[in-house]
Amino acid sequence: MKVLVAVKRVIDYNVKIRVKLDQTGVVNEHVKFSINPFDEIAVEQALRLREAGVAEEVIVVSAGSLKSQETLRYALALGADRAILLEQEEDSESLQPLAVAKLLQQVAEQEQPGLILLGKQAIDDDSNQVGQMLAALLDWPQGCFASDLQLQDSSLQLTREIDGGLETLALDLPAVVTADLRLNRPRFAKLPDIMKAKKKPLQVIEIAQTGIDVTPHLKRLRVQAPPPRPPGVMLSSVDELLAKLGEEGVLQ
Amino acid sequence: MKILLIAEHDNQTIKPSTLNALTAAGQLGDAVDVLVAGCNCDNVVESLRSQAGIHQVRVVDDERYQHPLAENLQTLILPLAEEYDGLLAAATTFGKNLMPGLASRLDVAMIGDVVEILSVDTFVRPIYAGNALETVQSTDHIKVLTVRSTAFAIMEEGTGQAEVTVLPAASTSARVRFVGQQLSDSTRPELSVARVIVSGGRGLGSAENFALLEKLADKLGAAVGASRAAVDAGFVPNDYQVGQTGKIVAPDLYLAFGISGAIQHLAGMKESKLIVAVNQDPDAPIFQVADYGLVADLFDVLPELIEHC
Numbered sequence: 350m351k352v353l354v355a356v357k358r359v360i361d362y363n364v365k366i367r368v369k370l371d372q373t374g375v376v377n378e379h380v381k382f383s384i385n386p387f388d389e390i391a392v393e394q395a396l397r398l399r400e401a402g403v404a405e406e407v408i409v410v411s412a413g414s415l416k417s418q419e420t421l422r423y424a425l426a427l428g429a430d431r432a433i434l435l436e437q438e439e440d441s442e443s444l445q446p447l448a449v450a451k452l453l454q455q456v457a458e459q460e461q462p463g464l465i466l467l468g469k470q471a472i473d474d475d476s477n478q479v480g481q482m483l484a485a486l487l488d489w490p491q492g493c494f495a496s497d498l499q500l501q502d503s504s505l506q507l508t509r510e511i512d513g514g515l516e517t518l519a520l521d522l523p524a525v526v527t528a529d530l531r532l533n534r535p536r537f538a539k540l541p542d543i544m545k546a547k548k549k550p551l552q553v554i555e556i557a558q559t560g561i562d563v564t565p566h567l568k569r570l571r572v573q574a575p576p577p578r579p580p581g582v583m584l585s586s587v588d589e590l591l592a593k594l595g596e597e598g599v600l601q
Numbered sequence: 602m603k604i605l606l607i608a609e610h611d612n613q614t615i616k617p618s619t620l621n622a623l624t625a626a627g628q629l630g631d632a633v634d635v636l637v638a639g640c641n642c643d644n645v646v647e648s649l650r651s652q653a654g655i656h657q658v659r660v661v662d663d664e665r666y667q668h669p670l671a672e673n674l675q676t677l678i679l680p681l682a683e684e685y686d687g688l689l690a691a692a693t694t695f696g697k698n699l700m701p702g703l704a705s706r707l708d709v710a711m712i713g714d715v716v717e718i719l720s721v722d723t724f725v726r727p728i729y730a731g732n733a734l735e736t737v738q739s740t741d742h743i744k745v746l747t748v749r750s751t752a753f754a755i756m757e758e759g760t761g762q763a764e765v766t767v768l769p770a771a772s773t774s775a776r777v778r779f780v781g782q783q784l785s786d787s788t789r790p791e792l793s794v795a796r797v798i799v800s801g802g803r804g805l806g807s808a809e810n811f812a813l814l815e816k817l818a819d820k821l822g823a824a825v826g827a828s829r830a831a832v833d834a835g836f837v838p839n840d841y842q843v844g845q846t847g848k849i850v851a852p853d854l855y856l857a858f859g860i861s862g863a864i865q866h867l868a869g870m871k872e873s874k875l876i877v878a879v880n881q882d883p884d885a886p887i888f889q890v891a892d893y894g895l896v897a898d899l900f901d902v903l904p905e906l907i908e909h910c
Contacts, residue, residue, distance in 0.1 A: 362845055365864050366729045375733055386846050446701070447710050472845055474728050474735075478701035478711050481671070485702030490777035491671060493698045506780065510840065511694045512791050514784040518670075521776035530846055531839040566710035567737040570723065575734055578871070581891045587905040590877065593893050599797070599854040599875055600821065600910060 350463035350522075352395040352404045354429065355453055355480075356388040356411050358420040359473040372571040374442065384420045387468025389427075390528040393535040394498070395466050396428045403500045404464070406430050410456055412449050414441040418551060425546035426538035432549065437556040437563070444556075446474075448563035450482035455559055457487055462523065464505070469494050469527040480527035490520040496531040602686040602721055604630035605659075607678065608637045609695040610645040612667070618691035618794060621750035623654055626689050628718045628753075629744070632656045634685075635763075638677055640667040646765060653756050655763040663770035668779040671699045677771040679706055682743060686721075692747035693793065700747050709741035716752035730845040730868035750794065751851035751872065785840075788819075792843065795824035797854045800843055800870070801836070802828040804859020804880065804899060808836045813903045814858060820910050826850065826870075828860045844869035858899045862887030 360366055361381040368375055384392075398404040409424040411417040412435040421432035435452045437444060457465060470477035484491035492498070496515065497508035505520045510529045520526075538546075556563055584590050594600050604626045609616040619635075626633040634657040637645050642662055649658045659681075665673060682688060688703060690696035692714045704711035716734070717725035723738045724746070785791070792798065799818040805811055811825070818825045826848070827841040843850055845868040855873035860866060862878070862885055870876070871890045878891035879899050888894040895902065 360729075362865050366732050368733050375729065445710060447705055447708070450705055472730065475730060476711075476713055477697050478704070478713060481698065481701035482705035482711075485675060485705045490774065491698075491702070493671075494694060509694075511782070512793050514782065516668075516782040517780040519778040519780050524776075530842065566741050567712065567739055570736040570738055572728070573734050573736070575727075575731060575872075578876075578890055578892070581876075581888065581894055583888070583894045583896070585895075587895070587897070587902050587909075590893060590895055590902075591906070591909050594854075594877070594910075597854075597875055 350404050351406045351408060351460060352398055353457060353460055353462035353465045354388070354391050354395045354407060354409045354424070355465070355467045356392065356409055356420055356424050357385045357468070357471045358382050358411065358413055358417045359385045359471050362386055362472055368572055368574045372573055374572050382416070384423050385468050385471045387470060387472070387528055387530070389535045390530065390532050391466040391468050392424050392427055392429060393533045394528060397533065398464070398500065408433065408460060408462070410435065410453065412437070412444055412452050412556070414438050421551055422546050423538060425549040425551070426543040427536060428542070430549065432551040434551065434553045435556050435559070436553050443565050444563060445565050445567060446476045446478035446482055447566060448561070449479050450486055451561045452556065452559060452563070453479070453483050454486045455561060457483070464522060465525045467525070467527050469529050480525050484525035487525065490524045492518055492520050492524060492526045494529040495526050496529050498526060498532070602630035603684065604633045604687040604689055605681060605685045606633055606635045607674070607688065607690040607696070607699065608635050608645065608649070609669070609691060609693060610637065610639060610642060612639045612642045613644050615645050615648055616691070616693070617755065618693050618750035620652070620755045621753045622689055622691040622748050623652070624753040624756050625715065625718060625748040627654045627756070629687055629689070629721065634659055636678065636681070637661070638666040638669070638674060640664045650763050650765060651761055652763065653761040655761055658763045658765045659768050660765060661768045661770055665770050665773045669695060669699070670777055670779060671702055672774040672777050673771070674699055675702050675706060676773070678703060682707055685743065687744040687746065689746045689748065692749050696747040700745055704745040707743055707745065709743050709745055710739060711745045711747070712737060712739060713747045715746050715748045730849060731872050732868055790822065790824045792824045792826055792841070792848045792850055795850070795852050797821045797823035797856070798826045798843070798850055798852045799823045799856045799858070800826035800828070800860060801831055801858050802860030803830040803834055805831060805836055811836055813907070817903060817907050817910065820907060828863070828866045830861070830863070857887055857891070858903065860887050861885045862890065
């Protein structure tokens with residue numbers, strides 16, 4: 350079985366982002382980028398399935414500018430076998446979840462994976478949509494926000510995080526699974542693997558050649574910083590704190 | 602505009618977040634229908650019948666909908682979609698699981714986690730875990746939205762007279778099956794909907810000490826949260842984690858004990874209405890977002906709070 354994993358290059362989660370003065374987006378220059386943390390968990394899960402002998406090949410795929418090659422190389426260094434970049438140089442930030450889902454649908458139809466893994470959301474646009482959209486387009490079962498998965502023959506026993514606790518589903522393969530934080534703890538890339546990853550196959554497909562309409566359905570009018578919080582008050586005792594909480598009326 | 606709101610419920614009671622979403626639906630459209638798909642869900646339908654702001658409650662009561670599987674709900678909702686200008690649900694794990702697939706099957710975009718409705722096609726949503734707000738305009742004929750419940754107040758009930766209509770069940774998928782669920786201790790509210798959250802960081806020092814927080818939480822009817830540092834240190838399970846890579850919360854009151862305030866933690870809780878931080882380090886970044894700060898030993902403060910709250 351092949352496992353396809355979708356990954357996204359995002360601003361590193363430790364960076365404090367800044368909104369551009371012209372309100373068109375956030376500042377991308379001189380900022381550290383990394384693999385989306387949830388996607389890293391998805392890659393790790395795919396590698397574990399291969400190590401357990403249930404998957405033969407792990408293919409990582411990303412959509413974006415040529416810079417996304419570094420994210421794919423990182424996934425290759427972690428252990429993925431090969432990579433596909435769906436490349437759009439101009440305005441790659443305008444690729445929206447629906448467009449990405451359609452692109453991944455095409456890749457899935459060509460590669461015929463038994464399982465597609467994705468992070469549950471990217472930490473830049475926080476959409477939490479691509480996996481679900483892809484499952485619906487492919488008409489495959491979906492298992493979103495997975496915290497555990499066990500493969501049994503041609504079906505998947507999957508535990509997912511829901512607001513009130515956990516839910517367990519059985520999904521027939523092929524299926525689409527999105528990873529939540531608890532699914533696993535990703536490994537680190539070792540230096541020799543980083544060197545080796547440079548020689549692994551990375552195919553670049555221009556999005557313009559796919560025939561898929563990636564025109565945004567949402568027009569971004571502006572991006573603004575949230576209103577700042579009013580400065581706080583430092584208190585000197587628990588009594589004072591209790592008095593303030595009483596005044597605010599938040600304890601009822 | 603005609604809106605269809607997808608109700609989330611447990612076949613007994615409606616989830617409060619659906620009522621928040623009803624407010625949003627009322628802002629977006631002039632006629633709001635609510636879909637209740639469930640099994641033996643009369644109580645849910647009854648409670649909605651008198652709820653203000655609903656034109657029609659559309660009910661499917663069938664064992665196929667005992668558990669809300671996205672695939673089956675999508676098959677049910679899709680044929681209804683063309684009657685509406687908007688499909689809406691709360692941005693809970695239920696809504697986030699269900700709505701994107703509806704959008705892609707309709708070949709429209711989804712607008713997730715909406716916090717403000719500016720017009721029939723223009724919405725504000727947080728990005729970068731709330732560190733920026735994006736205003737987007739939809740060009741689609743049907744708007745598919747999830748709305749953040751903390752951004753919309755619940756409407757008063759009791760003045761409505763919604764019409765109740767019954768729909769037939771749709772076909773279901775054999776390729777996905779419900780196996781079971783394990784709901785957390787129901788005596789404490791869920792993090793994502795709690796009105797008060799008591800949260801602990803590395804400063805708690807051990808898993809045992811989290812019991813102190815739990816004691817305070819139970820007194821306040823609060824949920825218990827944690828920073829990533831506390832999770833990484835093994836004090837609490839990962840589903841306690843508040844932050845960009847954990848749960849994003851916006852309670853009325855967020856009490857942070859022994860949390861230094863790493864960016865990724867702040868991103869998950871700084872939308873809280875009132876933030877109180879207790880930390881021994883006067884330079885801890887958590888104090889920059891706190892409305893009230895107290896530089897003190899949390900092991901002195903917690904017992905006093907437990908006693909007096």
